[in-house]
Amino acid sequence: MSAADHFSASYSEACRRFLDAAGAAGAAVHSHEHPLKGPDGGMLATDIARIGPANARRILGIGSGTHGVEGYCGSGIQTALLSEGFARDLPPDTALVLIHAINPYGFAWDRRVNEDNVDLNRNFLDHTRPHPKNPGYEELFDAINPRDLTPETMAESRARMKAYAAEHGAAAMQHALTAGQYDHPGGVQYGGREPVWSNRTLRAIIREEMGKAERIAFLDMHSGLGPRGEGEIICTEPESSSTFKRMRRWWGDRVRSTVGGGSLSSDVPGSITVCFAEELTGREVTAGGLEFGTVPIGQVTVALQADNWLHQNGGAKNPQAAAISKQIRDAFYVDERDWKEAVTAGARTACGEALQGLGA
Incomplete structure (x- = not known):
């Protein structure tokens, strides 16, 4: 095999x-x-x-x-x-x-x-302790969590996120979308x-x-970020840390830190790697994510929006369940x-x- x-x-x-x-x-x-x-x-x-x-x-x-x-x-x-x-x-x-x-x-x-x-x-x-805030997410809440999946609503969502990226930068847009939030259980x-x-x-x-x-x-x-089939090893500690330096010795420049902005991933709170230490x-703990690319990030984003909408609107009983799954x-x-x-x-x-x- x-x-x-x-x-x-x-x-x-x-x-x-x-x-x-x-x-x-x-x-x-x-x-x-x-x-x-x-x-x-x-x-x-x-x-x-x-x-x-x-x-x-x-x-x-x-x-x-x-x-x-x-x-x-x-x-x-x-x-x-x-x-x-x-x-x-x-x-x-x-x-x-x-x-x-x-x-x-x-x-x-x-x-x-x-x-x-x-x-x-x-x-x-x-x-x-108080949970981290994500101001960008709050500003874009309705765009990230569209009220329906009609072409018009999704086009409006894309336009608002594109405008936010144009004003604040692509990294800020990615952080708003992916860095997590702790105030909206249905979001x-x-x-x-x-x-x-x-x-x-x-x-x-x-x-x-x-x-x-x-x-x-x-x-x-992990999967979903980066070029199709290519892998990045994600470190959630700064490049100055002993963990990052050890990971670089082991894996070379495939290692990227989320802290310095060099990774495909944003610097997100509450990552799984934290609990090992x-x-x-x-x-001596060396914990990281191995992320493989799949499809363009826009397609990933729309899939996440559709999945969340589905499970706020009937889940498996919704007629669109199979297609969104x-x-x-x-x-x-x-x-x-x-x-x-x-x-x-x-x-x-x-x-x-x-x-x-x-x-x-």
């Missing part, structure tokens, strides 16, 4: 194939069951596959499905790596921990967000008001699987063999370099 043959057409298929590949690779497997069910009535879960010593001092973690529907990409990569024997010759005193479907609800229901309409990658912050890019199930579950997994290690690397698989105090899946998952081969190759290389870095 080639790498492309390990990608799946549904969450349930992806879950089965991942668990089968983990079993065949000799991994220790366990699951955290989600309280809700999938569209087929089946169980949802975040599954963990571990290969290597229980007390390994070095751990490479690979995550998928933080942004639900992006799990089609990440799960395929994880399953391909397991099936190809990536973990067959791990360095001494090293373990591989694969965390499958971190946001299983979003993956199963073809949503980027979770069951609470929360963007999980905006949820990892201290919710006892796009909602970060939540408390730690959601996937946040709490991931923290427990980190403590259980990585708490005994001294050096931990984690790559979270919080849960693994005193250890396909629209958002197509924005974050390119169902073509060359793309699947490209993203797997990029991930395979990055993960191999992480193992080398951990052993250096």
Whole structure:
């Protein structure tokens, strides 16, 4: 089988194939069951596959499905790596921990967000403190969250965002659209008001699987930003930090920092990478996102707007549900063999370099 043959057409298929590949690779497997069910009535879960010593001092973690529907990409990569024997010759005193479907609800229901309409990658912050504000989002609220999906309304939305970008710059427009917000539970890019199930579950997994290690690397698989099939490794710390410098030694100029504006991603609060350092105090933690491009950003934006509108207007019962579900899946998952081969190759290389870095 080639790498492309390990990608799946549904969450349930992806879950089965991942668990089968983990079993065949000799991994220790366990699951955290989600309280809700999938569209087929089946169980949802975040599954963990571990290969290597229980007390390994070095751990490479690979995550998928933080942004639900992006799990089609990440799960395929994880399953391909397991099936190809990536973990067959791990360095001494090293373990591989694969965390499958971190946001299983979003993956199963073809949503980027979770069951609470929360963007999980905006949820990892201290919710006892005042939440960050996003003035640009507030100014553009009606454009970002259109009242309907008619051509006229969507054209008006694009015009307002284009005008904002012309006045404030493209980076400011991207920040307004993607940096998250904490005041509108029914809006796009909602970060939540408390730690959601996937946040709490991931923290427990980190403590259980990585708490005994001294050096931990984690790559979270994402899709939707950048040129088709190309990968960027996203660091959420400044270029002056020891973490960024270590990531550059491992991965070279594929690493970009969100803090300095050099990344495809905006500098967003509450990123998943934050919780690794919080849960693994005193250890060397190298956590980043591996982002693969899919389709033009305008198409991604419209898909997110349509998905959010749908789930404020009947969700799966809406007559447009099937079309919008396909629209958002197509924005974050390119169902073509060359793309699947490209993203797997990029991930395979990055993960191999992480193992080398951990052993250096």
